[in-house]
Amino acid sequence: MLRYILGKIVLMLISLFLLVSATFVLMNSVPGSPFQGEKALSPAVQANLEAYYGLDKPKIVQYGNYLKNLLQGDMGVSMKKKFQSVDKMIRESFGPSLKLGLSAIVTSVIVGCILGILAAMYHRKMIDNIAMSIAVIGLSIPSIVMAPVLQYLLSTKLGWFEVAGLNGPLDYVLPTIALSAGPIAFIARLLRSTMIEVLSADFIKTAKSKGLSGYVIVVKHALRNSMLPVVTYLGYMTAGIITGSVVVEKIFSIPGIGKHFVSSVIDRDYPLIMGITIFYAIILMVTRLLADIAYVLVDPRMRTGGKVGK
Structure with missing residues (x-):
């Protein structure tokens, strides 16, 4: 390892x-x-x-x-932001971006897995149809379209949330939904198809013959063997959420890194563009590494004698 x-x-x-x-x-x-x-x-x-x-x-x-x-850890000085250092600007704006990204990732995994499990357990029934209908909607509408639609429906029309800005925890709800809608749908469909196949396997039939409850069979046996494709997708999902947050942060006026990145491109602020690009790249590479490690840990067949793939 x-x-x-x-x-x-x-x-x-x-x-x-x-x-x-x-x-x-x-x-x-x-x-x-x-x-x-x-x-x-x-x-x-x-x-x-x-x-x-x-x-x-x-x-x-x-x-x-x-x-x-x-x-030496010096990314230079911004050309447009009153000579502020790029390092400082990234540190100060990373908090809101991190909260939004983690919120979207956790929401995607939890909601996507729940929908996928329910759809597989109630295959070809009403719950399955409802879950897959939600998944189709999530896959069909990109975050750049989902964000203004949510603002119009839930903020302007119903008044449940603020249109933009960060004044409290509730202000993360709409951007989180906009970012996680697509990943939720993908995880739900991926887990559903995998779990349906696993639930028909011989070892699941053996577990049922031993009198194990449906909850134990699904959680302890079927879910673990169905999570490998989902774990593989986590790295790509994180990349999509991070890159998608650039636009979503701009739409919801979130003072995160995405806001600086958009303005730096418009202003041709070379040091800021370079700094944010490198920062995003490091985050993506680390998350992909963690996803690869998680894949090895979930599937013991990937390692023998402490070595991977042998």
């Missing part, structure tokens, strides 16, 4: 290096200067700003300096 984890970490570092390099090249391939759009900005002031941020140096020198500072 340790060798497996170390191998994954090495691949993560290589992938992160390639991502940093590719992002730097793309950012600097855009013609012009990020300060050209500033109003009443004289050429002298623009030249001083470019010298302050090192944009007047050759690209290879800029790249080397950026890697050197990045290894």
Whole structure:
């Protein structure tokens, strides 16, 4: 297991290096200067700003300096946010994004598993039809459409929630629903199809013949053997929720990282774009690693003698 984890970490570092390099090249391939759009900005002031941020140096020198500072934990200074450090901006905005992301992930897993289990236990019955109808709706409507629809129906029309902003825990409800609707539907359908197959297996019939209760059979035997595809999907689900939160945070005016990312792209704030991209990449890589480890732990057949896949 340790060798497996170390191998994954090495691949993560290589992938992160390639991502940093590719992002730097793309950012600097855009013609012009990020300060050209500033109003009443004289050429002298623009030249001083470019010298302050090192944009007047050759690209290879800029790249080397950026890697050197990045290894020291310094992501640079924002070009548009009154010279605030990128590190500080990410730290201050990470709290709301983390709460929203965790809320969406937990909601997706719990609700999706409940719907999938109920649909499998009551296959081809009314509960199955209701659960799958909910899943179809969740898969059909993307978060960028779901968010304004929820705002209109539950906030504007019914007045149950605030339209935007964060003034309390209830303000996380609508963005959580918008982010988790798709993953809930996917998990429900995935778990349903897998569990239906498992429930017809011979070892389930043996468990029933021993007089075990339906709850014990479903939770202890069927669910564990049906969770492997769901665990595999968790890494992709987390990536989808994190990237989707960028738009959802903007729609609901949540002061998270997504809000900074959108504004940084519009303003061509190179250090902030680079910093947030790297930060998102690290989160995605870590969650994928945790999902791989969880998959190995759930399925003992993946390891023999402490080694994976042998």
